[in-house]
Amino acid sequence: MVIAYKGIPAAATQARGTTEMLEYENRLWAEQYRHIAGVDEVGRGCLFGDVVAAAVILPPHLELEGVDDSKKLSAKRREQLYELIMERAVAVGIGTVDVATIDRINIKQAARLAMKRALDGLPIQPDHLLVDAERVECDTPQLAIVHGDALSQSIAAASIVAKVTRDRLCLQWDLEYPEYGIAVHKGYATKVHREAILAYGPCPDHRKSFLGKLLAVQEVLF
Structure with a gap:
């Protein structure tokens, strides 16, 4: 119930x-x-x-x-x-x-x-x-x-x-992915985090289903 x-x-x-x-x-x-x-x-x-x-x-x-x-x-x-x-x-x-x-x-x-x-x-x-x-x-x-x-x-x-x-x-x-600053923003979509994804691309622990628009921007940039 x-x-x-x-x-x-x-x-x-x-x-x-x-x-x-x-x-x-x-x-x-x-x-x-x-x-x-x-x-x-x-x-x-x-x-x-x-x-x-x-x-x-x-x-x-x-x-x-x-x-x-x-x-x-x-x-x-x-x-x-x-x-x-x-x-x-x-x-x-x-x-x-x-x-x-x-x-x-x-x-x-x-x-x-x-x-x-x-x-x-x-x-x-x-x-x-x-x-x-x-x-x-x-x-x-x-x-x-x-x-x-x-x-x-x-x-x-x-x-x-x-x-x-x-x-x-x-x-x-x-410790595994220091370039993304996970210890600070805890994985949320902060400006720093989004910029790191654009700079380095997503890692295996990024939720690809959440990154559609951001990855489209990355494709345009790179």
Whole structure:
């Protein structure tokens, strides 16, 4: 069963506190669900590298101060919260989908697949899912929440784990392909990144399905 919920507009989520971030979890706990997994992915809009998802099950009624949408947090704060989440979580699963698969099945389906793999990586079976604006292919009851990473502590925790995991992968990829500056822009379509692709051409870990217009420019130039 999948229920889509549009949530609160992004502009209205700025001042949500820790207790408010448990609104959806509290409803499910009241219905006797215990293993609630928050699910989110990162890297959907990148030109380079895998898409990464995380599934996080936190203990019932645990409040983690500062856990929020990973995009709102500094890299240092994300790392701190990542360690806290990994220490306090009941279970964490990570799922990745590589560039070849992204190009073959498209990024939306790849993001869903990464989420499914993250769930498959959990050491215990969740009895309900809270998912950031997506549907995961599984039989577990789930609630899709637009802006979920700013509205649900479980989804926010998953967004932090996924983001830190992918950022660490970017540091490894940067060692392999230093000319592209992956450690700085994390594979997103910044000016520096686009110019590097024009100068050096794409590498095997660039998403060719994302580079149509840019590669057309490169062909004209070279």
